[in-house]
């Protein structure tokens with residue numbers, strides 16, 4: 001049974017993320033790339049906006065700039081299209097005339113864009129240190145080891161892997177190879193329904209919260225149906241019997257941004273703003289989602305606020321750049337961030353105007369920087385998993 005605070009809490013085992021954020025260090029186990037470029041324009045350069053405009057104009061249709069919803073305003077200003085990671089990858093694939101796809105997002109998103117775009121298109125990530133702490137919580141070696149544990153428990157052949165879009169290409173390929181599918185926060189329920197038609201159990205990677213929230217709140221599973229596989233413990237910290245009794249095997253990963261919201265944040269905002277509606281992302285902890293009024297993906301949150309009555313009051317539990325932009329876009333509604341503490345996705349924030357200018361100017365000069373390439377074998381299986389998602393009813 002997975003009901004302890006420890007179970008839902010933040011992973012105490014450190015990842016190499018902090019080291020990468022601080023410097024130019026390589027981490028072969030990370031879903032990110034390695035070095036940051038050293039010749040960036042200064043952030044204080046007053047000509048940065050002009051330089052970005054000029055470089056973009058010089059490249060014309062040869063470049064297509066994607067801006068994830070969680071990016072800074074200064075970057076979003078130059079995006080040809082905005083959206084969540086999957087929408088952006090598909091948008092890039094729909095623009096075959098663009099030789100260069102500049103992905104203002106994080107590393108796994110650029111990998112997905114490389115998988116879905118043609119060979120003639122190159123995907124550029126303006127800062128290779130822009131990774132995702134959640135994606136880093138499931139490495140290929142750890143997941144292979146987990147599959148061995150499931151095999152020994154005699155359940156691998158009745159288990160279907162379902163991986164959240166927020167995972168490395170390696171994990172997507174593992175999923176494809178083992179007959180599983182990818183899901184987004186919008187279609188997780190459909191993906192799980194499909195998976196339970198194929199097998200008896202699901203191994204859900206890497207976000208425990210999306211897996212648990214979908215299974216329990218949308219599909220009628222109980223918390224007792226779920227177990228938490230901790231890759232840092234022998235056999236995931238589970239007995240063979242616990243694995244055999246479970247229907248949902250949740251990987252012990254989480255988003256460091258959405259994982260920060262607490263039930264206290266919900267109670268506090270209700271006291272501070274009487275009549276407020278609390279709307280949170282399904283990457284939030286189960287108890288936070290239970291305490292909120294509504295739960296939904298980024299696209300759902302955007303639509304809910306578009307449709308909201310003027311004068312209505314909202315507290316939103318998702319990334320701060322997006323919440324601020326939504327508040328600005330709806331001055332007739334009161335829209336606040338769910339937590340009092342400022343909370344950006346720090347890795348998304350690695351992509352700033354100096355990095356974007358550097359990437360665009362490099363392309364103008366004929367150099368293609370920070371190309372994200374997924375090897376053909378990984379791409380083949382990752383694409384199989386993505387195609388299964390596209391074919392979901």
Ligand code: SF4
Nearest residue numbers: 132133134255257345
């Ligand atoms: S918001 Fe969370 S899941 Fe999204 S990129 Fe940042 S750390 Fe990863």
